[in-house]
Amino acid sequence: MDKTRQPNNIGFLRLVFASGVILTHAHEQWGQAPAGRDLLQTMTGNGLTVAALCVDAFFLISGYLIVQSMHHSRDIGSYFVKRVLRIFPGFLVAFLLSALLVPLLYGLAPDLGQIWRIAILQRPEPFAIGATIVEPNSPMWTISYEFRCYVLVALLAAFGQLERRTMLLKATAIVFALFCFCNIPAVYWRVEQFRFLPLVDMTLGAPYPALRFLSAFGFGGCAYLYRAELQAVSSRFCIIAGIIALAALFYRPIAQPAAMLGGGLLLYWAAFRANFGPLQRINDRFDISYGTYLYGYPLGIVWSFAALPFPIYVGATLLSAWAMGALSWMLIERPAQRWKSRLDGKAPALPA
Structure with missing residues (x-):
């Protein structure tokens, strides 16, 4: 039996990564955390955030699962419909709630003219409150890159x-x-700011994040294709690779590339081979990670109006995001999943 086809710690890890994104943005949204920096930024001083590494981890896992989903699909059409059903319903509702309700918190009328952005999986447009620019749902920008990989x-x-x-x-x-070349400091600032013409940008995305996410997703897909060889890599080697990646975080030009390689190897070991005991059952069949990711940021805005101490603010944001993730799963995503299951004779071996 191919052990890599057995559910393991994927659900738990995805929930951890979604929560990590929330923790990073909490420092920004609360507005009074030390220098507005998350723990990783404070430790390394190089601008890399926990959220960035968590999103990279999402793409590493997604590459594995999506290539697997393609292999388990009856044909390309059924694969594509399953992917649309997985990503669009939850995105649609979260977009509408963010775009319509967040402006109301600031006493502004919602901008209904941006609803078309849902079709191309773009986040709601920011708006100005005096000199402050407010993002209704900042993390949503990564979803379009995920779909491009699909x-x-x-x-x-x-x-x-x-x-x-x-x-x-x-x-x-x-x-x-x-x-890696784009992470050289002299190159990074030029590439990171560069944008294609609007139609090309809408299709391919910006160059730097496109290369970043395609690298992570590609390694994930290759991990599935080479899963037997990956299974043969010793646990000790995976852990050492993770430790080296951790040390590399202190030098920005190699931090993310090292995290994708060494950290990715440790991630696949943790996902498919490590024994997490009861933690394996967290977020396994009841997957709240996507909804947690979609609602964490707007809920952080809501709680920022309560003037809570920072630890309580973070706890309230996390708990409410998990609750919204559960509601999203029960009311939106799981019903869509039932339609997905009708497209194939058998369900995928891993949640996709």
Whole structure:
């Protein structure tokens, strides 16, 4: 039996990463945390946040699961419908709630003219309160990049390239090398600010995050294609790789690339091989991680009006985000999942 096909710690890890994103933004939203910095920024002093690493981890896991989902799908059409059903319903509701309700907190009328942004998975547009720019739901910007990766998997499958794992690993390595080049300080500031023409930007996204997320997602997909070889890597080697990645966090140009490689290896060990005991059952069949990610930021805005001490503010934001994640799962995502299950003769071995 292929052990990598057995559910393990994926659900628990995704909830941890979604919560990590909330913790980073809590420092910004509360407005009085030390220098507005999260723990990682304070430790390293180089601007890298816990949220950035958590989002990279999401893409590493997603690459594995989405390539697996393509392999388990009846055809490309059923795969694509499943992906739309997984990502769009929850996004639609969270977008509307963020775009319509957050401005009301500041006494502004909602801008209904931006509803079209839902179709291309863009976050609600920010608005100005005096000299302050307010983001209704900042983390939503990553969802469009996730969906672009879904489309890429469908295209690779359509042209019969998804089985060519050596070619895909080489292609991912090239993209990753470009991402590493873009992290050289003299290059980073130019590439990070660069934008394509609007139509190209809408299709491909901005260059820096596109290279970043495609690298992480590509490594995740290759991890699935090379899952037997990955299973043979010793636990000690995975842990050592993770420790090296942790040390690399203190030097910004190599921090994220090292996290993708060494941290990614540790992540797959933790996801599919480590024994987390009862923690494995957290967020396993009742997956609140997507809703937690979608609602954490706007709920942080809501709680910022209560003038709470920072620890209580963080706790309130986390608990309410988990609660909204549960409601999103029960009322929106799980009903959509039932439609997904009808598209194939059997359900995927891992939640996708």
